[in-house]
Amino acid sequence: MTDPIRPLRPAQSASPASPNNQPPGPIITTTGTGLLRKRPTCSQCRIRKVRCDGQQHICGNCQRLRFECSFQQNSNPSRSEYVLKVPEARRRMQACIPCHDKKTRCLGELPSCTNCMRKGRNCVYPSTKKGPASARSRDVAEQPSALAKDSRSPSARLAPDTAPASLNQNDTSPGQDVITLLVENYFRELYPLPSFSFLHKPTVIQRCEDGTINEQLKLAICAITALQLQLSAYPHDVWAQKAEHTILQQIGQPSIFQLQSLFLIVRYRIESGGFPKAFMLAGLAARIAVALRLNYERRDLSYVAQEARRRLYWSLYLLDDYFCVGLREFELCPEETIHLQLPCTEEVFEAGGHTLTGPLQPDPSRVGEPTGLHASYLRVTSARRANMRFIRRLGLGEESPATLRTSIATLEQNLSLIHAGMGELGTYSVSTLTATKWPAEYLMLHVSWHQCHCDLYRSFIDSYSEAAPVAVLEGLHPQDRAAVQRKCVEHAEAIIDILSDFAQHGHSQCQLERDIAVCAFEAARIVMFDCRRTGQVGKMHEALVKASLCFQLITRHFSFSASTQPLS
Incomplete structure (x- = not known):
């Protein structure tokens, strides 16, 4: 028996009508009582699945987009038949690139959207295949003054007589x-x-x-x-x-x-x-x-x-x-899967030549064969990762106090072996820094070399933020602990001295890797902390000067880098 209070649904056909055989005119849905009516929807809006305002003769959407509205059939009764045209695809409003990357709503204003103007960002819209570049792209192309300013930047080293070139007008x-x-x-x-x-x-x-x-x-x-x-x-x-x-x-x-x-x-x-x-x-x-x-x-x-x-x-x-920072699960290229020789020198590579080099791990029987800057830097990088894994084990209490001295000696021996394989490159000098064709790589090699020792020894500095647990520290004899603390500070000061030489000898605008910023930051922390720990008030001013030099280098060379902002 039918409930008299519950309205009946309207009768439906066995198969739903497709847009091609859908009868033209407004689509009206009624309840069983016929008293309630929904707003009529034209066929075009129904196909496009958008809200229709139900305006007579032609709805607002079809009028705005210049579509043929199905409501127009009622306004022209003389037409014997009505053929509905499927609406053409219309591209929706695009978000600018910065808003798209940040996943924020963009209103698509030209030449710059509201979000970018409020946050001071460079607002750029993606190009389309059907038309010319966006208005913002054209604005960028027509900024000779801005390009000239960049061309005068010392870091860019662009030729002063080079005229800034515009972008393609067809796309970006x-x-x-x-x-x-x-x-x-x-x-x-x-x-x-x-x-x-x-x-x-x-x-x-x-x-x-x-x-x-x-x-x-x-x-x-x-x-x-x-x-x-x-x-x-x-x-x-x-x-x-x-x-x-x-x-x-x-x-x-x-x-x-x-x-x-x-x-x-x-x-x-x-x-x-x-x-x-x-x-x-x-x-x-x-x-x-x-x-x-x-x-x-x-x-x-x-x-x-x-x-x-x-x-x-x-x-x-x-x-x-x-990414990994001593965590094996985040390594992209585990060393045990690498079956390659180290890179040759830059001169040989550019000339298309070939030389045999050694593997990543140095061979004690071939320590007299020089490896070059690039290859030596890779070996030092490998040693630093081994030291970082050691630090991780210390922090987790996985390193036994009984084997602590043996583990440190093994890592020190590996560093000595790598240093012996550098040949003449292993001896730092200001004259080599100023004369070499590759000052940045020479700097990175020696700074990273000293950072290896800082990473190895800093866990044994009493009360340092990255110090090992007290139980681990007590496993090392106080004299041995004092010795590694002294070595850590010496290597940190060596890093700052090298960075000072680099800045004073005409390399202030040279591009550097982010690792240099990390090494400078860590060296400044160690020197400052050592002054406070030992109570050497007389050396505090000197420590402040050294720390200031490190932070100036970070600001000068890495102002563009979001990854180094936490260090500055």
């Missing part, structure tokens, strides 16, 4: 003159750093000149160069986003070019504040590297191809410093 891709300018600055400013020295300069420049360079690699090089050289007038965030999108679209077809581009995008995300995305993309890069078997030698390839593959994987190995 860099023009040929911009590509040439930024690629040249990449090899002059970033290539001397170990992480960025995997591209073969003659090959890349030739491909840029003849227009055969991989598209996403081109965008990635331009993006990271413009970011690190602080060329804010260029839309490097758009280039990075476009390169990343293309890489992810082609993720099923991995290639060397794709991995080179992805590595640069990961570095871009780290330095621009997108660390969570960089963390996930780095894992993807490591998977691609293994899929391409880059952790194995390929003797069947040319010398240049072999070394390029080798250096790319070693760059991924250095990328671990951003």
